[in-house]
Amino acid sequence: MNLFLAWIGSSQMVHLSKIDLAIVIFYFVFVLLIGFYLKKFATTGEDFFMAGREMTAWVAGLAFVSANLGSLELLGWAGSAYQYGILAAHWYWIGAIPAMIFLGLVMMPFYYISKTHSVPGYLQMRYGTAASGLSAVTFAVMTILMSGVNMYAMAVVMKVVLGWDINFSIFVSSITVAIYVAAGGLFSAIFNEVLQFFLIWFGALLIPILGLLETGGWNGMVARIQANFPNQDFTHMWRSLGHFKDNPMGMHWTGIVFGLAAVQSMGYWTTDFLVVQRVLSAKDIRSAKLAPVIGSFFKMAVPLIVILPGLLGLAVLPMHLVPASEAQAGQYTYNDVLPLMLARYCGPGLMGLGITALVAGFMAGMAGNVSAFATVWTYDLYRPFIRKTAPDAHYVSMGRWCTLIGVFISIGTAYLAMGFASIMDYVQALFGFFIAPLFGTVLLGMLWKRVTPMAGFLGLLAGTTASVTIFFLMKFNHDWVAVFALSPDAKGLAQDMYQSLWACTTCVVVTVLVSLFTKPKPDSELRGLVYSLTDVAHEEKTSLFHRPVFWGCLALATLIVLQIIFW
């Protein structure tokens, strides 16, 4: 044991005690045992890729929100909260809750009734192979890149916090993920996501509790931030969004409302198959509608363990953190704020729990990516384009191999992520490329029966092309920032919001125009896929408290109250 400790530990932020190490190792053993236990239940394609469609609303809802709560999310947004203040909470509130409610109440019935295995699978039924193939390829690329980003985030944490060798962290964690997902498929991924959800909450919740005790509550924290960073506003969500120059994010309220809330978050939460797959595993349509609504309440609470630690870092940390691109030897970066806060308050035992939460977040994030990748590859690329007819067992076997291969490809992509100064900038750029135009394609397809297969494909292609073009124009020539992001003062995240807005707008305009000049599908082929031709079950006979729409409205009302409190 001492040799093991000596090997993995060198220069680091904290030292793990033996009890911390026992907590970390127990988690690895535990998830592997669960994976082997679940293997016997993942025998058919429906089991392996869709968890048998037997999950309750609570399990599907927790997995839905947990699939988005990886280590990247924790570290990246805690770092963003240190860098931008409470503005980062927009990504949890207006940038998530309306979209989750929209998914549950409006879009999920179409996904569920059509019995699709995936979002590209829905496009296949609605638009045909061209749009589906394009979506599947872009999703597969994005998923593998995201998996690499997660791996990079985890390896950096292990290196900075514990001094662990980067290759050791990557290989041990990713091989564990590969084994348990290949064994139990989506069952394993969802079980692990629920475990991770609880681990993250109980591993990180002590930071805001002890932090607020140290600062004397919210007002004490705000006073300390103002003393440490005079003339900067880190604690108001809307007041400083009147002009790009008035806030540290370089953001305007139009970017938050139209770019983030109306396009990017809608695109992510309603069409990113990584999260939608969790809801598709629900046992019936009511559970499928309720799962995102349940998830929305937990999502609203996440800033407590992600944004608040970043703000507390502004208040109590003795040093000023810097961007990764400007860090000198011995300096800590924004992304280090959460581990630094963990080290500040947590001794042996609690430190092990916090580190396990981060490792679990990484592993769950990666498991989510590879399980979604395996499904899309097998059902949306391999089956329609390579082998159309094969026994179910063949596709399950393909899914298992694809899981293993996906993990190893993402190890390679982890090194791509290292080339970017900010992890979150990288991820936001990826979302903008693929997710924003996809939202336009899926939504138009669900709501307007006139949209034609050709229009769906060309709209998606035009939106993606516009997104990539705008991204590179703004990256390589700053003059374009004023054109696309409305002001030369718009910074990275603001640019991403407007990039998404333009991409989605391009997709919608091209889709509508092409639809007007091409032949639509007959109504008989669109039943169950389009709003006007689908009989969605109504809920008149259920009590108020059992209706997803009631809880959805309650979530939106809570969201409005939070905006007013932190205005």
Added chain:
Amino acid sequence: MSEKSEIIPVWFFVGVLFLVYGVLILASGLAEWSHPPATVLSELHAPVWWGALLIALGAFYCLAFRPRKSS
């Protein structure tokens, strides 16, 4: 497919994890009671009450969702 109704609920696994971690963290907190680590607010002995909370939650989940033989 019928076999899947016999899957042990995920909540039971959550309970086991919490129970084991609660015992480890509580034990660690008690062991360092007289010489707490050099962390901020260590005088509050967070591992002791946090460990106890995990044990209580873990025990509840283990009991409420323990595997039962189907009739």
